[in-house]
Amino acid sequence: MTSINAFLLLGGLLLFVSVLASTLSARLGLPLLLLFLFVGMLAGEEGVGGIVFHDFSTGMFVGQLALAVILLDGGLRTRIETFRVALWPAAVLATWGVVGTTLLLGLFATWLLDVHWSLALLLAAIVGSTDAAAVFSLLRNSGVRLNDRVKSTLEIESGANDPMAILLVTVMVEVLLQPDNASLPRFALLLITQMGLGALAGVAGGWVLARLLARLRLAEGLYALLIVSGGLMVFAATNALGGSGFLAVYLAGLVVGNKRCHATEHVLRVMDGLAWLAQAGMFLILGLLVTPSHLLEHAWYALAMACFLMLVARPLAVWLGLLPFHFARNEVLYISWVGLRGAVPIVLAIYPLMMGVPNSLxxxxxxxxxxxxxxxxxxxxxPTAARWLGVVVPPRDEPVDRMEVWVGHSAALDLMEYRVAAGARAEGRHPDELVADEAGDKARCVAVVRHGNLLRTSAATRLEVGDSVWLAAPDELAEPLARAFAGGAGNELIAHAGFFGEFVVDPQCPAGELAAAYGFELDPDENALALATMFRRRLGRPPVEGDKLSIGSFVLTVRAMDHAGHITQMGLKCPTLPRLL
Incomplete structure (x- = not known):
């Protein structure tokens, strides 16, 4: 019992210290995952903890378990609409991107480390894929809002590129240990099996779990356990059948998350904590496994490899992969830069060790x-690179908080909290009068909270700065209502005018009429087209919010889009006139 208590005390202490260190992470600008890793290293055999831990099989088990939970959570939070603009680019990066990066890095490693090409390619394959845990965590906690094309491409790529990385590592291990059995047809069959079974099992498993989630009535905390246990079953069963469990569990989460029901919010709240626990536990264990002095021995090699990977191999593979999709240059550069490596390469590096590959340490x-x-x-x-490369779009006007209350099997009520800011249109207004003016009969005021207490409204009630107002309203009214509570009167014409332009224009108006009104020229065959149609034709790719198109000295920008990918609002920025002396 003493050893069990000591183990639990140590595990709890490491997690406790790691969570407390998260406040330091924000101040220093360091990724939280890196701090978890450093805490594990400090607790290891050459750190202050002095813990000797060389159990690579346990590290592999914890890593795979944690990655399954993280990918499941990532799938649950990925909206199916993101596939509209990013499915094919992300699919190319998840396949060719990994292969191209591996080949380029493998050639460099062969020269740098002076080892056999097969061992160098194995090392390149280990670090060739981006990491879902790192990408999901850092993008969603970066404090900046990326345009949907870039964000979706990065997230889908990181969730789907593990099968290719695992295949390449498996292939190279087999080439090293059993070269006579290696053949191109066998590897092609292995890839098809991994991707095909992974996709099939993931969609089928997700459909079953989504149906169960909608039909069962359980205690709130059990819904998330149902999804986690089901996701792990999908992961393990797919692996046992020879498919990619990582792809399967990501797709299972995607299916469940997009078939929303009364239990979805319960699942997402609990899964957030489970995903953080999985990330913290995984990076702590991986930190314990490493010996810092060994890292220092190979520091220059690793630094050269990392620089070549970040500055040459990944950018070149991404540029070639995205050529057919007409991404802007700044978008390609940012996607190249955010090729984050994390737990996946470390877990993959354990596999050659367990298989007895020479020089695997x-x-x-x-x-x-x-x-x-x-x-x-x-x-x-x-965040810094996103701002510098111009892939950031202004933050949406959103509620302070929102809740989804299900009132039936397929009917839900959206409750949104707004806070009255100084100078807002809401200030000094009766809540019911304000809601009627802004949303008609589509929204209702549910409650007003003032100084932490529920306010009983009357005909004389007027909203004050700092009041929290809870409204029942459909999701499409979330942003328009938010502007009524925002400071500066929430004027739509001046909100983010520097980015979107000074004027809001109707995307369905004939392009020729706008050109005649503002004095810019279009091609003759564009005059009769709707402005949105002309914009899409010139852009050459599915548009996203924030896309810009220059017409002479004028700039058209997509301000808003609906869930179907149609442009609903555009901004027009006029040229700056020279000042007259």
Whole structure:
């Protein structure tokens, strides 16, 4: 019992310290995942904790379990609409992107490390894929809002590229250990099996779990356990059948998350904590596995590998992969830069160790060091690079909080909280009068909270700065209502005018009429087209909010889109006139 208590005390202490360190992470601008990793290293055999832990099989088990939970959570939070603009680009990066990066990095590693090409390619394959845990965590906590094309491409790529990375690592291990059995047809069959079974099992498993979630009546806390246990079953069963469990569990989460029901919010709240626990536990264990002095021995090799990966191999593979999709140059550069490495390369590096590949400890140490450099350099610059490369769009006007209350099997009520800011249109208005003016009969005021107490409204009630107002309203009114509570009167014409332009224009108006009104020229065959149609034709790719099109000295910008991918609002920025002296 003493040893069990000591183990529980140690595990709890490490997690406790890691969570407290998260406040330091925000101040220093370091990725939280990196701090979990450092806490594990400090507790290890050469750190202050002095814990000797070389159980790579346990590390592999914890890593796979944690990654399954993280991918499930990532799928649950991915909206199916993101596939409209990013499915094919992300699919290319999840396949060719990994292969191209591996080949380029493998050639460089062969020269740098002076090892056989097969061992160098194995190392390149280990670090060749982006990491879902790192990408999901850092993008969603970066504090900036990326345009949907970039964000969706990065998230879908990281959730879907593990099968290719695992295949390449498996292939290279087999080439090293059993070269006579290696053949191209066998590897092609293995890839088709991995991707095909993974996709089939993921969609089928997700459909079953979604049906169960909608039909069963359970205690609130059990819904998330149902999804987690079901997701792990899908993961394990797919792996046992020879498919990609990582792809399967991500797709299962995607299906469940997009078939919303009365239990979806319960699942998402609990899954958020479980995903953080999985990330913290995984990086702590991986940190315990490494020996810092070994990292220092290979530090220059790892630094050179990381620099080549970040500055040459990944950018070149991404540029070639995205050529057919007409991404803007700044978008390609940002996607290239946010090729974050995390737990996946470290877990993959354990596989050669367990299989007895010669020099596999070198692979593990170099891969670990590459991950640290990636998180330290790329992870810490995710928001800065986004602003510098111009892939950020202004934040949406959103409620302070929102809740989804299900009143039947297929009917839900959206409750949204807004806070009255100084100078807002809501200030000094009766809540019912304000809601009627802004939303007609589509919204209702449910409650007003003032100084932490529920306010009983009357005909004389007027909203004051700092009041919290709870409204029942459909999701499409969330932003328009938010502007009524925002400071500066929430004027739609001046909100983010520097980005979207000074004027709001109807995307369905004939392009020729707008050109005649403002004095810019279009091609003759564009005059009769709707403005949105002309914009799409010139852009050459599915538009997203924030896309810009220059017509002479004028700039058209997509201000808003609906869930079907149609442009609903556009902004027009006029040229700056020279000042007259």
């Amino acid at each position: 070198l692979l593990f140490d170099v891969a670990f060091a590459v991950v640290i450099v990636s998180l330290l350099v790329q992870g810490a610059t995710v």
